[in-house]
Amino acid sequence: MCRRMERLQRASIILFFLLLLFLNAQAQEYDILLKGGHLIDAKNNIDGPMDLAIADGKIAEVARNIPKDKAARTIDVSGLYVTPGLIDMHAHVFMGNEPGAYIANGATSVMPDGFTFRSGVTTVVDAGSSGWRNFPLFKEQTIDKAKTRVLALLNIVGTGMRSRFEEQDITDMNPEMTAYSIQKLYPDILVGIKAAHYWGGFTQVDLAVEAGKKAGVPVMVDFGEHNPPNSIEALFMEHLRPGDIFTHTYSNGPKERETIVDENGKLKPLVLKAQQRGIIFDLGHGGGAFTWKQAVPATKQGFKADVVSTDLHTESMNSGMKDLSNVLSKFMALGISLPDAILRATWAPAKVINRPDLGHLSVGAEADVAVFNLRKGNFGFLDVRRMRLKGDKKLEAELTLRAGKVVWDMNGIASEDFKE
Amino acid sequence: MKILNFKIKENIIGLILFLTVLSLQAQEIDILIKNGHVFDAKNNIDTISDVSIAAGKIVRVAPSISEKQAKQVIDATGLYVLPGLIDPHTHVFVGPKPGKFADGSNSLSPDDFSFKSGVTTVVDAGTSGWQNFPQFKSQVIDQSKTRVLAFLNIAAQGINGTEIELTKIEAEKHDINEMDVAKTSEMILEYPDIIVGVKIGHFNGESWAPFDRAVEAASKTDRPLFVECHLPEYSLKDQLDHMRPGDIITHSFENIDERMPVVDENGKLRPFVLEALERGVLFDVGHGGAGFWFDQAIPALQQGLWPNSFGTDLHRFSMNAGMKDILNVMSKYLNMGMPLKDVFLRGSYYPAKAIKREDLGNLSSGSDADIVLLSLRSGEFGFIDARNNSIKGDKKLEAEMTIRAGKVVWDLNGLAAKPFEKN
Numbered sequence: 084m085c086r087r088m089e090r091l092q093r094a095s096i097i098l099f100f101l102l103l104l105f106l107n108a109q110a111q112e113y114d115i116l117l118k119g120g121h122l123i124d125a126k127n128n129i130d131g132p133m134d135l136a137i138a139d140g141k142i143a144e145v146a147r148n149i150p151k152d153k154a155a156r157t158i159d160v161s162g163l164y165v166t167p168g169l170i171d172m173h174a175h176v177f178m179g180n181e182p183g184a185y186i187a188n189g190a191t192s193v194m195p196d197g198f199t200f201r202s203g204v205t206t207v208v209d210a211g212s213s214g215w216r217n218f219p220l221f222k223e224q225t226i227d228k229a230k231t232r233v234l235a236l237l238n239i240v241g242t243g244m245r246s247r248f249e250e251q252d253i254t255d256m257n258p259e260m261t262a263y264s265i266q267k268l269y270p271d272i273l274v275g276i277k278a279a280h281y282w283g284g285f286t287q288v289d290l291a292v293e294a295g296k297k298a299g300v301p302v303m304v305d306f307g308e309h310n311p312p313n314s315i316e317a318l319f320m321e322h323l324r325p326g327d328i329f330t331h332t333y334s335n336g337p338k339e340r341e342t343i344v345d346e347n348g349k350l351k352p353l354v355l356k357a358q359q360r361g362i363i364f365d366l367g368h369g370g371g372a373f374t375w376k377q378a379v380p381a382t383k384q385g386f387k388a389d390v391v392s393t394d395l396h397t398e399s400m401n402s403g404m405k406d407l408s409n410v411l412s413k414f415m416a417l418g419i420s421l422p423d424a425i426l427r428a429t430w431a432p433a434k435v436i437n438r439p440d441l442g443h444l445s446v447g448a449e450a451d452v453a454v455f456n457l458r459k460g461n462f463g464f465l466d467v468r469r470m471r472l473k474g475d476k477k478l479e480a481e482l483t484l485r486a487g488k489v490v491w492d493m494n495g496i497a498s499e500d501f502k503e
Numbered sequence: 504m505k506i507l508n509f510k511i512k513e514n515i516i517g518l519i520l521f522l523t524v525l526s527l528q529a530q531e532i533d534i535l536i537k538n539g540h541v542f543d544a545k546n547n548i549d550t551i552s553d554v555s556i557a558a559g560k561i562v563r564v565a566p567s568i569s570e571k572q573a574k575q576v577i578d579a580t581g582l583y584v585l586p587g588l589i590d591p592h593t594h595v596f597v598g599p600k601p602g603k604f605a606d607g608s609n610s611l612s613p614d615d616f617s618f619k620s621g622v623t624t625v626v627d628a629g630t631s632g633w634q635n636f637p638q639f640k641s642q643v644i645d646q647s648k649t650r651v652l653a654f655l656n657i658a659a660q661g662i663n664g665t666e667i668e669l670t671k672i673e674a675e676k677h678d679i680n681e682m683d684v685a686k687t688s689e690m691i692l693e694y695p696d697i698i699v700g701v702k703i704g705h706f707n708g709e710s711w712a713p714f715d716r717a718v719e720a721a722s723k724t725d726r727p728l729f730v731e732c733h734l735p736e737y738s739l740k741d742q743l744d745h746m747r748p749g750d751i752i753t754h755s756f757e758n759i760d761e762r763m764p765v766v767d768e769n770g771k772l773r774p775f776v777l778e779a780l781e782r783g784v785l786f787d788v789g790h791g792g793a794g795f796w797f798d799q800a801i802p803a804l805q806q807g808l809w810p811n812s813f814g815t816d817l818h819r820f821s822m823n824a825g826m827k828d829i830l831n832v833m834s835k836y837l838n839m840g841m842p843l844k845d846v847f848l849r850g851s852y853y854p855a856k857a858i859k860r861e862d863l864g865n866l867s868s869g870s871d872a873d874i875v876l877l878s879l880r881s882g883e884f885g886f887i888d889a890r891n892n893s894i895k896g897d898k899k900l901e902a903e904m905t906i907r908a909g910k911v912v913w914d915l916n917g918l919a920a921k922p923f924e925k926n
Binding site for chain 1: 601606608614616801802884892894917920
């Protein structure tokens with residue numbers, strides 16, 4: 084009797100614990116809860132206080148008040164802005180040390196992970212560092228090893244940006260091979276085509292657009308080294324298709340690239356017309372392609388670049404560019420609002436590269452999330468001509484998550500307090 | 504005659520002095536940094552002062568230097584002006600090989616991280632050895648804007664393992680017979696301005712031959728030995744006992760199985776560690792991804808073991824972790840209670856002395872103009888250790904401007920720029 088009672092008791096205790104465990108497991112359906120933040124998600128029209136829960140590396144719930152006990156781990160993000168992980172649509176990350184090479188497998192490119200997470204970026208698009216001939220090396224060496232999601236525009240030149248001289252070789256601009264690589268070989272990584280650094284007429288652009296048509300992807304054009312410059316009106320209205328991209332929008336080197344603002348500080352009407360036609364304007368800051376002289380009057384006259392990007396490489400990283408959160412802060416110093424700036428580094432580029440799975444915080448999306456502190460103070464923002472514009476706000480990445488994992492935590496908001 | 508001769512000599516010396524003063528006065532200044540709080544331990548300067556730079560060198564530090572001759576004036580009001588920071592523990596033999604330190608992507612490009620955190624000199628901690636140092640030099644050192652110095656690994660190929668089970672692979676790969684004192688010393692003497700010491704870092708066996716050879720190569724070339732902790736068969740006490748005064752041990756505040764921690768289970772700093780410190784062994788932070796624990800560093804600081812330098816152990820696995828950059832590591836110590844001036848000392852002057860490069864880490868007239876302008880930011884901050892534990896703090900150092908050999912290489916807020924509004 085007594086023994087049976089004991090056994091029963093034991094069994095019920097075990098049952099009780101199992102029930103508790105079950106309840107507990109049920110209660111903690113989320114891995115991470117970001118609580119108390121201000122959420123900005125353009126695709127879903129959210130710009131306000133909202134909690135965000137993550138489970139299995141995906142966005143699981145976005146709601147005004149998600150209880151703490153539903154998550155294994157709650158991170159207090161009150162006073163901070165929660166956004167989709169940023170997309171840097173223009174970077175050069177095919178880092179290597181091939182003799183004679185500069186951006187393709189060369190030292191002018193950088194390794195992505197050192198720059199991305201600390202500025203809230205979770206996806207970079209390499210802008211044509213590689214072409215169809217050396218993309219497989221780029222993939223093996225960098226893309227497959229990086230924690231950052233690395234996508235790429237394939238250069239219309241087979242060897243990509245190996246040297247300025249090789250980039251002139253029309254016989255190595257093969258629309259067939261380029262389109263084949265994009266469509267058949269690497270459709271998940273290659274999101275478009277790049278035409279850049281060409282000294283001649285429209286040949287390179289036309290070949291790139293031909294490849295773009297074959298592969299069904301956009302073309303990004305760096306139209307900067309033509310002397311005398313080619314007409315941007317012809318480029319926008321005749322050669323490019325709606326959805327194609329003009330980069331280095333605010334560059335001011337009128338001898339080689341026609342500017343969007345004329346000598347008298349007037350925005351050329353054709354620029355707005357081109358934007359209405361669907362031409363995408365990419366900021367592409369770089370070491371030499373962002374001037375207040377262009378950006379300030381253009382903004383005042385009602386024009387904004389569609390996408391804010393860095394053109395990250397060794398000549399831009401320590402200059403006025405620095406990183407994407409700095410470039411976004413500069414964009415805000417022009418008078419553009421925070422949600423508008425964030426839009427241009429999240430949902431806007433996702434649409435441009437036809438990747439609607441990225442750049443938003445919809446339930447089910449991969450949990451690429453950035454949390455920003457909007458720091459107040461007296462800041463100066465440098466352009467490429469060493470001109471300074473003042474600003475009183477600056478974005479700082481507090482926390483970055485890639486596929487649900489914390490990959491940057493500036494002040495330890497996702498860590499345990501140390502106890503002596 | 505003798506008197507006359509003496510007088511002529513005296514006059515000539517006087518004339519030369521006079522001319523020197525004239526030329527100093529007349530010399531054009533490329534950059535004049537005004538009104539910063541200059542901290543230069545070597546020259547006992549700790550006050551508001553100006554710094555003038557010409558032809559890439561420091562001209563002088565003085566309370567009030569006229570702006571008349573200056574091509575560019577930088578207002579450093581409210582900022583600290585220090586010799587450029589020296590990071591004595593980095594891994595910068597970067598290359599395309601995935602999963603590799605030597606010529607691989609586990610190392611990082613120095614310029615990507617240095618200037619934005621006020622660093623003008625990094626020391627690579629033995630990523631290369633005598634067999635591959637020339638490649639490291641041509642591929643990275645000669646290409647970098649950052650001054651890159653190096654400890655040469657006693658292992659011939661440096662750190663040539665993979666990210667998985669690094670030490671095991673090192674032990675298999677690193678043939679003791681190739682840990683060659685003569686060849687290591689020869690390479691050091693071939694590049695005496697770059698190689699500042701010898702490193703022993705990865706070895707799994709019980710033989711003391713690798714360690715002894717590293718010490719021998721260091722002694723022969725009159726340089727310090729740099730000891731990294733991946734030597735699981737050697738006890739901490741034996742390692743410290745084998746080190747000479749001036750030798751450097753890194754990962755000082757690590758708490759992992761691979762090496763006995765400096766603080767025991769009861770939170771007490773081990774007496775033999777303090778003895779080594781008193782004997783002149785230097786302790787580098789060597790933060791890295793796993794090398795810094797508050798449960799070691801805080802009691803150690805309280806009980807008298809202050810690090811001599813803030814080596815970051817910069818590499819792929821530390822850059823985005825609790826380490827981040829040297830200013831973050833320095834800010835940690837500031838918030839742990841180390842006074843600001845002591846933090847500054849360990850940021851440039853002490854590491855310069857440790858690597859026997861007293862030409863660096865100071866603002867003496869004629870030195871290379873490697874300078875950092877730091878701001879001390881107030882706010883609510885947190886700092887993480889290797890266990891993902893954090894402490895809170897209210898101070899943080901930021902690099903406003905970095906100057907390397909007289910050139911502005913980092914300008915956070917455009918201090919050296921012209922205001923756009925006025926154009």
